[in-house]
Amino acid sequence: MLRHLRSLQDCTKEELGFFIERALELKKERQAGVAHRQLTGKTIGLIFEKPSTRTRVSFEAAMYGLGGRVIFLSGRDTQLARSEPLKDMARVMARYVDGMVVRTFGQNVVDELACYSSVPVINALTDLHHPCQILSDIMTVIEKKGAIENLKIAWVGDGNNVANSWIQAAELLGFELILACPEGYGPDPEILQKGRRNAAKPIVLVHSPEQAVAEADAINVDVWTSMGQEGQEDVRLAAFRGYQINAALLAKAPSHAIVLHCLPAHRGEEITEEVLESDRCVAFDQAENKMHMHKAILEKLIGG
Numbered sequence: 001m002l003r004h005l006r007s008l009q010d011c012t013k014e015e016l017g018f019f020i021e022r023a024l025e026l027k028k029e030r031q032a033g034v035a036h037r038q039l040t041g042k043t044i045g046l047i048f049e050k051p052s053t054r055t056r057v058s059f060e061a062a063m064y065g066l067g068g069r070v071i072f073l074s075g076r077d078t079q080l081a082r083s084e085p086l087k088d089m090a091r092v093m094a095r096y097v098d099g100m101v102v103r104t105f106g107q108n109v110v111d112e113l114a115c116y117s118s119v120p121v122i123n124a125l126t127d128l129h130h131p132c133q134i135l136s137d138i139m140t141v142i143e144k145k146g147a148i149e150n151l152k153i154a155w156v157g158d159g160n161n162v163a164n165s166w167i168q169a170a171e172l173l174g175f176e177l178i179l180a181c182p183e184g185y186g187p188d189p190e191i192l193q194k195g196r197r198n199a200a201k202p203i204v205l206v207h208s209p210e211q212a213v214a215e216a217d218a219i220n221v222d223v224w225t226s227m228g229q230e231g232q233e234d235v236r237l238a239a240f241r242g243y244q245i246n247a248a249l250l251a252k253a254p255s256h257a258i259v260l261h262c263l264p265a266h267r268g269e270e271i272t273e274e275v276l277e278s279d280r281c282v283a284f285d286q287a288e289n290k291m292h293m294h295k296a297i298l299e300k301l302i303g304g
Contacts, residue, residue: 003301004114004121006107007129008168016172020139023289023296030065036295037067038303044068045097048124049075049104054263054287055124055132059101062294066303071097090116099302120301127161127226128188133262134165136293138173140286141218144258148175149201154216154253155179156209157243157270158236159187162222162262167195167203174200180212181205182239209243213253220260221245221270237269246272250280258282 004010011019026036044063048056051074060070090113093100100117102110103124114121123131138148145151153170155163159181167187170177171194179187186192186205195203206212213219224240225233245259259275261283267273275281 002118002120004117005131005297005301006110006114006121006123008131008134008165008172010131011172013172013174016135016138016169019135019293019296019300020142022299023136023139023293024143026295026299027289027292030292036065038299039063039098040067042066042068042098042302043096044070044099044101044298044302045093046070046072046124047093047100047102047104048073049109050125052103052125054290055103058287058290059124059294059298061291062298065291066295066299068098068298068302086112087116089113090121091118094118099298122297122301125161128164129168130161130165130262131168132290132294132297133162134169135297136289137166137220137260137262137286138169139289139293140260140282141258143285143289144282145217148173150175151217152176152178152215153218153220154212155181155220156212156245156249157181157221157240158185158224158226159205160222160226162220163187164191166220167191170201170203171195171199176201176203178202178204178206178212178216180207180209180243182243183207185236185239209249210252213249213257216253216257218258218260219245219250219253222262223264223266224270240270244270244272245275247274250275260286263287 063070094117099120101122101124105127107126107128110123142148164187224236259281263283265271265276
C-alpha cells in the first residue's frame with residue numbers, strides 16, 4: 001500500500017510508535033556492527049529547494065546504510081525553478097526513483113507531489129511541518145527520559161514548523177505540551193485548535209518562558225529566524241528578547257530537565273554557548289538520531 005509522510009497527521013499513534021521503536025532498534029544494531037541491506041536496489045530522490053546540512057547528510061547516510069542509492073537534486077537542478085507543473089514532475093520522478101524526500105517552502109508542494117506520485121513522498125521540511133525532525137526528537141527524549149506520555153514537554157521561541165509538528169505529536173501520542181511564544185509569533189492556529197480539541201493531555205500556549213519551563217522534563221528551542229525570513233531578522237531579535245535558553249531560565253526548570261535544539265544553533269541568540277555545551281543539552285544526540293529515524297521511515301515506506 002502506497003504511504004506518504006506529508007505531516008504527522010498522515011500517521012496513527014501506533015505508526016508513530018513503530019517508527020520510534022524501529023529507529024531505536026536500528027541504532028542498537030548499527031552500534032553492534034550489524035550491516036543493514038533492506039533497501040538494496042532501491043533509489044530515493046532528495047529534492048531540496050531549501051539548503052540543508054544535517055537533513056541531507058542524515059537521509060543520505062540512512063539510505064546508503066540500508067544498502068540503497070541516492071540522487072540529490074537542489075532547487076536549481078529541477079524544473080521547479082522553471083515552473084514545471086508539480087503533477088508532471090511527480091509522475092516523471094516516480095518512474096525513476098522508489099521514493100522522494102522533499103525539502104521545500106510551501107506545504108502545497110509536498111501535498112501535490114504526493115497526490116500524483118506513485119511512490120512514497122516524505123516531507124523533509126516545509127514552512128508548515130517538520131515531521132521527521134519531531135520523530136527523531138521524540139526518540140531522543142524517550143532515550144533520555146522514558147515513556148513520552150508520562151512527560152511534560154516545553155517549547156520556547158518561535159511557533160514555527162517544528163512547533164506545529166510538536167503539537168501534532170502531542171495530539172497523537174498523548175503527552176503534555178506547553179509552548180511559550182511572543183505575541184504574534186504563535187503556532188498555526190488551525191493546528192493548535194485541532195490539537196487541543198483531540199489531545200488526551202493539555203496543549204497550552206503562553207507568553208512566559210518561565211511558566212513554560214517550570215515543570216518541564218524536556219525544553220525545546222529553535223532559531224528565531226528561519227530560512228525565508230532573513231528580512232525580518234532585526235524585528236524578530238527584538239520580539240524574542242527574553243526567550244533565550246540560558247542559565248537563568250534553566251534555573252527556573254527542574255534540575256532533571258534536558259534541552260533540545262534541532263540545529264543549527266545561533267549561539268548567543270536563542271541559546272547560550274554555556275547551555276548548548278552543557279551536559280543538559282542533547283542536541284548532538286538529536287542530530288545523530290535523525291539518521292536512525294530516517295532509516296526507520298525509509299525502510300517502512302519504501303521497503304514495505
